[in-house]
Amino acid sequence: MPTPRETILAALHARLLALPAIALRGEVLPERVPVEGLLILRDGEPGEPEVTLSPLAYHYQHRAEIEAVVQGANRDAAFDTMIASIGTALAADRTLDGLCDWVEAEAPRPVDLPVEGAASLKAATIAVMLHYSIADPLDG
Template sequence: MPTTRETILTVLHTLLQALPATALRGNVLPERIPASGVLILRDGEPGDPEVTLSPLRYHYQHRAEIEAVVQGADRDATFDTLTASIGSALAADRTLGGLCDWIEAEAPRPVDLPVEGAASLKAAVIPVVLHYSMADPLG
């Protein structure tokens, strides 16, 4: 049975798969970028939890990351559309079906990356903060 943390990350990845871009989890950047772009979910860092003792609960502010990458002549508009779709998907269900107390993305910081012999890439890491509680830090 998967842990709470793994369940939350799996549901977040499933949410990203519903977007027009190719959504991967923990993969390396593919050699070819589809016209709609690529999203790579990184598990990130759960950080140090706040602890309550009665009942014992570990409260996390887990920082996962979504790498958003687009390529092509119209990459600025494609990137904007892609990041807006991520925001809309997260805003539609801030609790991921009740698994989290709250989920919120931070603003991306896009960069242009040159590619020899091809159109440059536009990419950004989008931090996503997942607020959730667990009875066991390993469970």
């Protein structure tokens, strides 16, 4: 049975799969970026939890990351559309069907990356904070 942390990350990945861009999880950047764009979810770091004792609970602010990449002549517009679609998907349900207390993305910091012999890439890493509580840190 998957841990609560894995269940939450799988639910976040499922939200990304519903978007027009290709969504992967934990993969390396492929040699070619699909026309639709590419999203790669990185599991990230749960960080140090805050602990309450009665009842015992570990409260995490888990920082996952989404790498967003587009390529082509319309990369600025495509990137903007992709980022907006991520925001809309997260805002539609800030609890991932009750799995989290709150889900919130930070603003992207886009960069243009030159590619020899091809159109430049526009990419950004988007931090996504997943707030959740669990009874055992090994479950999270």
